[in-house]
Amino acid sequence: MDLNDLSPLLNTPSMPFDGLNEKGLAIGMAAVPESPTPSDANNKSIGSLGVIRMILDHAASVEEALTIMRGVNILWNGGPQLHYLIADASGKSALVEFVAGEMVVLYNTNPWHQATNFLLSNTSGSADGICHRYDVLSESLQDEQGDLSLGEAMDLLGDVSQSSTQWSVLYHLHTGQISLAMGRHYSEIHTFQLEAPALAD
DSSP states (O other): OOGGGGGOOOOGOOSSSSSTTTTTTEEEEEEOOOOOOOOOSEEEETTTTTTHHHHHHOSSSSHHHHHHHTTTTOTTTTOOEEEEEEEOSOOOOEEEEEEEEEEEEEEOOOOOOOOSSOOOGGOOOOOSSSHHHHHHHHHHHHHHHTTTOOOHHHHHHHTTTOOTEEEEEEEEEOEEEEEEEEEOOOOEEEEEEOOOOOOOO
């Protein structure tokens, strides 16, 4: 085996597209339409994936993750603008978007939280009808009150997958289990186990 051919893999830990850490905090992202992003000369600048790495390394809660995000300027570096969905083992979650030069935080009002590829904070009133995939998620989660089995959750991810979907993943925030389907092969689930988070009483 020529290790030189594998050298690009050494960079992958610094470029996560989503993830779960040992504290039970998960973060994911999705591309959204462009909108002016805040910039503060007193903050350090970091790439759109680098901030995910920073949060996974240093945050144990949604609020700690938001503190990190408020302290940096996020650079898209030629890639699409993103919004970020963050959740922790307490049940709290937040969708972070950048609109009109401001960072907007939308907290969950239910035991679930969903996002697809549009800026939710740009909607007035209901988001119904803006994105079919969002509507499918919303209806299913509402019907089940967010309480889906592993199989049901994977089926739902399959229902909202696209031809470009490379993977779908479920992060179990209380147990540290990761359930992964590659290339829309939802009948083949790969399971990984982190050490279970130590949750506060």
